[in-house]
Amino acid sequence: MLQIDLWKRVLIWLVCVTGLLLALPNGFYTRVEQANDAAAEIIAKGETPERLEIAGQWPDYLPSSLVNLGLDLRGGAHLLAEVQVEDVYAARMDALWPEVRDVLRPERATVGSFRRQQAPEGEIRLKISKPEGMARALELVRGLASPITSLTGAGANDIEVSGADDIITVQLSEAEKLASNDRTVRQSLEIIRRRIDEVGTREPTIQRQGADRILIQVPGIGSASELKALIGTTAQLTFNPVVGRGSDPDASAGVGNKVVPSIDEPGTYYTIEAAPVVTGEELVDAQPSFDQNGRPAVNFRFNTSGARKFGDYTAENIGAPFAIVLDDEVISAPVIQSHIPGGSGIITGNFTIEESTNLAILLRAGALPAGLDFLEERTIGPELGQDSIDAGKIATVVAFVAVLVFMALSYGLFGIFANVALILNVALIFGFLSLIGATLTLPGIAGIVLTVGMAVDANVLIFERIREELKAGRGPAKAIDEGYSKALSAILDANITTFITAVILFAMGSGPVRGFAITLGMGILTSVFTAIFVTRLMIVxxxxxxxxxAIEV
Structure with missing residues (x-):
């Protein structure tokens, strides 16, 4: 009756040993973390004696995955950013204007001359000199429309074109605005993630909240202002034709142009064409370097499309100034000396080494499609995180010891078996969290503490059932076997309902709630495993x- 096949015994102990090995690095957290960082630096930057020594602090043959500490445990920065999705509308219209201009030029005999007019942001308005050609002009401009590929905008076009008297108006359709908003937030999310990953921070939390907000939590970073400096710049690099130069910031730029300040020359303002020749979206690489005078600079390289446009423009405009613009500020405006094929070049300016490195990181990660408005920012110091860890340790140890003492006093030798299973249970939880690279937060510690209390619940049901069988006159072997068999349904019912709750919390919650749900759900699985299999195997x-x-329980 109390027989367990050899292969089952081997499998049970194998699971326990694997869990202990996976959890082991967390007992040497600082040493393993430093070794992992050194190993990553060796891969990225090459070997040095110092890195090899630090990497050797932890043996290669042992697991090295750790449970990552969340913001409330490690300290770091918290930001809630709102994406200014409307910024994209104006950029889309500025980019569309050259296409509108090019499609109407061959039809001047029909539509007459045309000129762009002042219009609200996100619109193009142009006046044609022959109103009788309005139908043809509308037909040509509407031909630039593209179908929307999103599910919400299926069947609609991206632009709406209307005409009245001699004015043509072009603007984004409502369906395209909704699709554009979603794309903008998704792009911002991905670019923020790339920028943060570039500086090597550990396990940041970057997730969308609502329609146009992004939550950013980065453990281990110095302050919220440092994090804002890293991600808050749009890093929108463009190469624009120069129309003029002066010292008046309020000078009339003319339709289709704009006035932007110069970084290198304070008090100097450039009038540039709003539609760029090439944008930073066509960059494939940017690296910090030095110019011919030994000053910090940034080397860049375009993709095939950008290289062709860049080469064609420089070939056709030798002797003309060409502005390199970053976030509506002219970094430099060199005169084109010759045709520049190949699509590579260098950005010079009054950079420090740190500034050129940061600019290269921002350009490599890509430009944010829209600006960010930071609605909430917090800096959590590492000392507060350490206080949380200490409080969590105390709570866990108190709960752990209380449960161990209770089980030993209540059930004697069987209670000791349950205590060994409880220790294995916690090790399995940490082993699994290390395996999946989960982030442990303060609510996650609460989930572990709750699991410690719940872990013995299954054993209590089993032991009480064995007591009842002994009182009914069953022999020891029969009582143990019946106790496990009859308690199984109650154990599964209780734990399945709690596990469903954990799944709902994970699906519907975010951040700390998910951390609690993960440790609770994992704790339920390991508790059932240790109660039904591990404790039983030790008793057998x-x-x-x-x-x-005879036995006493």
Missing amino acids: MWFERRRPK
Whole structure:
């Protein structure tokens, strides 16, 4: 009756040993973390004696995955950013204007001359000199429309074109605005993630909240202002034709142009064409370097499309100034000396080494499609995180010891078996969290503490059932077997309902709630495993060795 096949015994102990090995690095957290960082630096930057020494602090043959500490445990920065999705509308219209101009030029005999007029942001208005050609002009401009590919905008076009008297108006359709908003937030999310990953921070939380907001939590970073400096710049690099130069910031730029300040020359303002020749979206690489005078600079390289446009423009405009514009500020405006094929070049300016490095990081990660408005920012110091860890340790140890003492006093030797299973249970939880690279937060510690209390619940049900069988006159072997069999349904019912709750919390919650749900759900699985299999196996092995005539539970 109390027989467990050899392969099942081996499998049970194998799971326990694997869990202990995976959890082991967390007992040497600082040493393993430093070794992992050194190993990553060796891969990225090459070997040095110092890196090799630090990497050797932890043996290669042992697991090295750790449970990542969340913001409330490690300290770091918290930001809630709102994406200014409307910024994209104006950029889309500025980019569309050259296409509108090019499609109407061959039809001047029909539509007459045309000129762009002042219009609200996100619109193009142009006046034609022959109103009788309005139908043809509308037909040509509407031909620039593209179908929307999103599910919400299926069947609609991206632009709406209307005409009245001699004015043509072009603007984004409502369906395209909705699709554009979603794309903008998704792009911002991905670019923020790339920028943060570039500086090597550990396990940041970057997730969308609502329609146009992004939550950013980065453990281990110095302050919220440092994080804002990293991600708050749009890093929108463009190469624009120069129309003029002066010292008046309020000078009339003319339709289709704009006035922007110069970084290198304070008090100097450039009038440039709003539609760029090439944008930073066509960059494939940017690296910090030095110019011919030994000053910090940034080397860049375009993709095939950008290289062709860049080469064609420089070939056709030798002797003309060409502005390199970053976030509506002219970094430099060199005169084109010759045709520049190949699509590569260098950005010079009054950079420090740190500024050129940061600019290269921002350009490599890509430009944010829209500006960010930071609605909430917090800096959590590492000392507060350490206080949280200490409080969590105390709570866990108190709960752990109380449960161990209670089980030992209540159930004697069987209670000790349950205590060993409880220790294995916690090790399995940490082993699994390390395996999946989960982030442990303060609510996650609460989930572990709750699991410690719940872990013995299954054993209590089993042991009480064994007591009842003994009182009914069953022999030791029969009582143990019946106790496990009859308690199984109650154990599964209780734990399945709690596990469903954990799944709902994970699906519907975010951040700390998910951390709690993960540790609670994982704790339920390991608790059932240790109660039904591990404790039973220990009891069976003891029973086979001792063969008692009577037992006390």
